[in-house]
Amino acid sequence: MRNLCKTLLGGLLLATSALPTFAEDPAKLDEMFGVLSQPAYIKHYEANLQGKVVLNPYLQAANKDNPAILDVKRAPYNWVIDAEGRVAIAPEAAHPLGRTYEKGFFRPEDKSTRKPGTRENFGHVSILGGAPGRISGEILFDKESKTWTLNNKSGRYSKHNTDRTAEQMIQAGKLIREVVNPGGATWGPVFYLLEYAPATEVEKHMKSPDLAYDDAKKKSRPHIILMPALEAPAKAAKAEKKALSLQDPKPEAKTEKVDKKPAVKDEKADPKVEKKGDAKDEKADPKAEKKGDAKAKKPKKPKAAQNDDPS
Amino acid sequence: MKTNRLNLHKFALALVLGSAFLGAQTIPQTHVVKGEKHFIAGYDPINIDGTVNVVIEISAGTTAKYQVDVKTGMIELEQKDGAPRFVKYLGYPCNYGNIPRSILDKKKGGDGDAVDALVLGAALPSGSVVRGRAIGILSLMDTGEKDDKVVVVAENTPFAACRSIEELDKKFPGVTTILQTWFTSYKGRDKEGKLLLSSPGFKGRSDAINFIGDAVLDYEKSVTTDADRRPLDEKGNPKLYRWPLAKNMGE
Numbered sequence: 380m381r382n383l384c385k386t387l388l389g390g391l392l393l394a395t396s397a398l399p400t401f402a403e404d405p406a407k408l409d410e411m412f413g414v415l416s417q418p419a420y421i422k423h424y425e426a427n428l429q430g431k432v433v434l435n436p437y438l439q440a441a442n443k444d445n446p447a448i449l450d451v452k453r454a455p456y457n458w459v460i461d462a463e464g465r466v467a468i469a470p471e472a473a474h475p476l477g478r479t480y481e482k483g484f485f486r487p488e489d490k491s492t493r494k495p496g497t498r499e500n501f502g503h504v505s506i507l508g509g510a511p512g513r514i515s516g517e518i519l520f521d522k523e524s525k526t527w528t529l530n531n532k533s534g535r536y537s538k539h540n541t542d543r544t545a546e547q548m549i550q551a552g553k554l555i556r557e558v559v560n561p562g563g564a565t566w567g568p569v570f571y572l573l574e575y576a577p578a579t580e581v582e583k584h585m586k587s588p589d590l591a592y593d594d595a596k597k598k599s600r601p602h603i604i605l606m607p608a609l610e611a612p613a614k615a616a617k618a619e620k621k622a623l624s625l626q627d628p629k630p631e632a633k634t635e636k637v638d639k640k641p642a643v644k645d646e647k648a649d650p651k652v653e654k655k656g657d658a659k660d661e662k663a664d665p666k667a668e669k670k671g672d673a674k675a676k677k678p679k680k681p682k683a684a685q686n687d688d689p690s
Numbered sequence: 691m692k693t694n695r696l697n698l699h700k701f702a703l704a705l706v707l708g709s710a711f712l713g714a715q716t717i718p719q720t721h722v723v724k725g726e727k728h729f730i731a732g733y734d735p736i737n738i739d740g741t742v743n744v745v746i747e748i749s750a751g752t753t754a755k756y757q758v759d760v761k762t763g764m765i766e767l768e769q770k771d772g773a774p775r776f777v778k779y780l781g782y783p784c785n786y787g788n789i790p791r792s793i794l795d796k797k798k799g800g801d802g803d804a805v806d807a808l809v810l811g812a813a814l815p816s817g818s819v820v821r822g823r824a825i826g827i828l829s830l831m832d833t834g835e836k837d838d839k840v841v842v843v844a845e846n847t848p849f850a851a852c853r854s855i856e857e858l859d860k861k862f863p864g865v866t867t868i869l870q871t872w873f874t875s876y877k878g879r880d881k882e883g884k885l886l887l888s889s890p891g892f893k894g895r896s897d898a899i900n901f902i903g904d905a906v907l908d909y910e911k912s913v914t915t916d917a918d919r920r921p922l923d924e925k926g927n928p929k930l931y932r933w934p935l936a937k938n939m940g941e
Binding site: 417419420421422423424425426427428433434435436437438439440441445446447448449450452453465467472473475476478480482484485486487488507508510562 | 734735736738739740823853894895896899900902903906907910911914918919920925926927928929930931932933934
């Protein structure tokens with residue numbers, strides 16, 4: 380009788396585990412993360428001559444069963460919630476079919492003039508291979524606070540869509556914090572950029588007392604902080620950086636650290652990261668440079684987005 | 691009687707395999723596995739769900755050194771001094787293969803070959819293309835040169851539940867030790883009695899993702915020419931490629 384009960388209980392557990400979860404219901408996903416939409420545009424270098432959108436080779440598609448991991452040396456990352464509710468992430472790397480424009484260029488999608496030396500990188504479209512996606516944005520590393528900030532900055536999947544709400548950004552922020560390992564850093568605030576929000580949301584939040592700007596005088600990059608930074612440091616990723624020693628006499632190999640370099644030094648070694656993050660951040664806040672040493676120690680507020688590139 | 695015959699067959703087979711394994715008597719042969727596509731250039735390295743594809747060259751438990759020929763794109767039994775090459779050691783502890791469309795750039799200290807992968811799971815035949823997740827790297831030094839191998843857990847196997855080297859160690863005790871011991875020992879020792887290969891240990895998943903991504907990008911860069919790029923307009927600006935401005939109207 381006991382065995383029969385055990386078998387029945389086991390069968391019941393198996394059956395329930397095979398049922399679709401709440402997160403997999405397309406209607407619920409539409410509500411939580413926005414309706415699945417085609418990217419607003421695909422840049423000329425993102426598809427090969429056969430029309431196939433080249434995947435970013437650093438792609439990770441995260442859910443509860445398969446968490447992703449971030450690396451401060453590879454920041455910044457782009458993220459998109461895909462059709463199945465996974466968080467697809469990939470760092471911005473140089474695209475093999477892209478070019479570097481020494482004299483700058485005119486970009487037809489947003490009719491903007493890009494600065495000299497601009498390189499064509501993998502964008503959000505390369506994370507999903509050009510497929511439809513839900514709300515999307517960036518994961519930026521703020522060196523000052525050693526935190527990852529999240530925003531909704533995507534010209535393909537967030538902007539131009541009428542339902543990419545602040546509530547969806549909160550849901551996405553919660554999911555990302557749950558299924559993406561911050562790689563030894565911690566989670567910073569979650570920003571909702573009004574330049575990438577639908578008109579109804581802009582109207583609502585422009586009157587909000589929580590409205591903030593990257594530069595209050597210039598009223599640049601209006602945004603709302605939806606979720607504050609997390610305080611507890613993530614320990615899980617430290618384990619990732621450990622190595623197993625062959626010389627270990629124990630049957631189970633012992634771990635030892637491989638990479639002890641601080642994230643800031645690593646970033647300095649990478650000119651790409653230096654160029655993308657710091658240079659523009661400093662320009663946006665000229666006062667910060669003039670302040671004395673004592674004041675310089677005061678941590679700066681993380682920026683809501685990294686640059687003016689709308690992709 | 692029937693059973694006895696079978697046993698005799700098995701005994702004969704064991705003799706042949708045993709002699710091949712010991713390297714005392716190898717049967718000269720050329721064995722080629724031709725796939726539906728070129729085994730290096732024909733398959734995507736990464737899938738949309740974040741898994742990687744691995745072309746299996748050597749099946750777990752075997753000793754024959756099969757490898758993809760970059761020119762023909764076929765898997766061939768390696769030949770050395772006019773004879774097929776067999777590992778003179780225990781059979782491979784896991785499936786061994788490479789990640790298509792990847793290259794370890796010689797300029798960056800690589801060997802110019804595709805990324806080697808150790809695929810954990812049941813034995814798979816040469817020429818299989820299997821999906822899995824990279825969980826780490828077995829760092830190896832072969833006579834002073836880096837020879838790192840990515841550790842991949844194949845989908846739909848008991849190992850698929852492992853997300854890191856630490857988890858692999860916890861859930862499957864001894865596997866990391868077996869891999870390290872086998873790969874540092876199978877080539878034997880030098881004249882001074884030192885093992886020809888050495889291993890400083892394993893690296894984590896983040897390193898594995900970066901290692902594969904870098905190698906795939908290096909491959910794409912190596913095969914991309916200006917002819918593969920879309921032409922610019924007369925002023926040197928990109929042309930509009932696809933601009934549906936897809937709008938979700940909230941309907």
